[in-house]
Amino acid sequence: ADSGFRFGLCFVLRPPLSPPPSANMAVSAPERSWYNDNLTQLVLMSLVVFAGPGMFNSLNSIGLGGDPTLGKILNTALYGTWMLTSSFAPTIVNILGAKWTLLLGTLGYPVYSLAMYYHQREWAIAAGVFLGLTAGLLWTAQGQLMMSYPEKSRVGRFVAIFWGIFNSGAVLGCLMSFSINLGNSAEGQAASSGGSALSATTYWTFFGIMCCGTALSTLLLPLNRVTRTSADGVVEFVVADQTETVSVKVTGMALVSQELSRTANAFKHPTMLLLIPFMFYSNFFYEYHFGIIGVLFNGRTGSLTAALYWLAQILGSFVLQCCLDREGMSKARRMQCSFVGIVLYIAVTWIFGGYVQYSYGISDERQALDFAGHARSPLMAMGCLFLWGFVDSFVQVWSYWIMSQLSDEPEELACFTAFYKLWQNAGAFVSFLVGLHRSYVLSYWINVALITISIFPTFLAIRSVSRGVQGKGEENLDSESEEVQTQSEENVDSESEEVQTQAIATV
Secondary structure, eight states, rough: HHHHHHHHHHTTTOOOSSSOOHHHHHHSOOOOOOBBBBBHHHHHHHHHIIIIIHHHHHHTTTTTOOOOHEEEEEEEHHHHHHHHHHTHHHHHHHHHHHHHHHHHHHHHHHHHHHHHHHOOOHHHHHHHHHHHHHHHHHHOOOOOOHHSSSGGGGGHHHHHHHHHHHHHHHHHHHHHHHHHHHTTOOOOOHHHHHHHHHHHHHHHHHHHHHHHHHHHHGGOOOOOOOOOOTTTEEEETTTTTHHHHOOOOOHHHHHHHHHHHHHHHTTTOHHHHHHHHHHHTTTTTTTHHHHHHHHHHHHHHHHHHHHHHHHHHHHHHHOOOOOOOOSOHHHHHHHHHHHHHHHHHHHHHHHHHHHHHHHHHSSSSSBBBEEETSSSSOHHHHHHHHHHHHHHHHHHHHHHHHHSSOOOOOHHHHHHHHHHHHHHHHHHHHHHHTSSSSSSHHHHHHHHHHHHHHHHHHHHHHHHHHHHHHHHHHHHHHOOOOOOOHHHHHHHHHHHHHHHHHHHHHH
């Protein structure tokens, strides 16, 4: 029985990558098809996240699942658990592989939809804890895949494509909720009666789409079977170099120890430590944004506003991508200019948001305004939330792009993603926990303070990354000059040999 247990343990804890290719495989170019192409796999992975986290974002952004009070409890349990899961998620991803970890990560989202439908406090807490466990796995696997698929020069484009497809799920989900609740135009006290602002059909529709995401995740390929075209036009495997260098396979508890050590080292990376305040802020504002949607609008207006919020995320990701992948500007310059632009935009939108906060007198008392109602028009608040959607995409797309510049190893990128999610969810956890006992005015000023605090250390992180990028550039120039010098010496030697041969022949 003990030997059987050891065999089973060794089987489960096998290395995530396949064995090194044979000699014949090493010399032959990988066969490329539309299915194993890195862009195709990116789209498939994005559709999985579209159906799971995308639908969750849609439902959660509509007044925190239709009930701000219950939604805050569930989200507190979710982000608190997710924060802890991020500490060991890279180990699971690097052992099981990103594909199967992503599949496990999709299982918590349908449970969330059911918990919000049945509207019970105990189930909401349990669903939040379970979703925190699975979401930590899904997003760590997602980060590894998204940053490993492209070359460094195309990371911005790939992140933008993922962000667009992922947030399309939230847009379509919110529009679907809008159409389902279109006939309910009640506002004020009439819309505030009862537990949830959404219909039962809304929750079951989200549940079905989330289950489809789980099934779709089985179509993904492991990284060592995904191909891409390099800058010089050569077709290569995404992790071909790593698989060829694997000489001794580590299994069992030694593999676990290796991955835990890798995670610990990545979590101590100086640049990542400097980015902690910015990461902490990157999801902190969700509680404030989505809480406003829940208390200020009725069901259909909240759904429409949330759709605009996620639509802004899609547009923002492609706007920022144009700057991040701009070839006419140095990478260090792109880092600095993009961050300055992001900070200025955040400042303007939060100034506008302060006017909305005080003008509408936003509090825990539900106003349930309707875009076509007879009470006060909610259009200004809807416009503010649309502008805030750009903030979310700018912050997160920029964060992924910066992390992708720190390493070429998929395993290390998974660790960076987990570290990012750890602090991101720490911010969300604190915001939802504090949100249970504070006013919206206080929440507004806390958000303003956090973004202000994060500016200086983020500039230090940019300087650190810029130095690393410039160092690599100098190394590349040195290697190129050495190659040129070697070639010139070889040419001189060959020419002298030819002259000497000709002289001998003439004699």
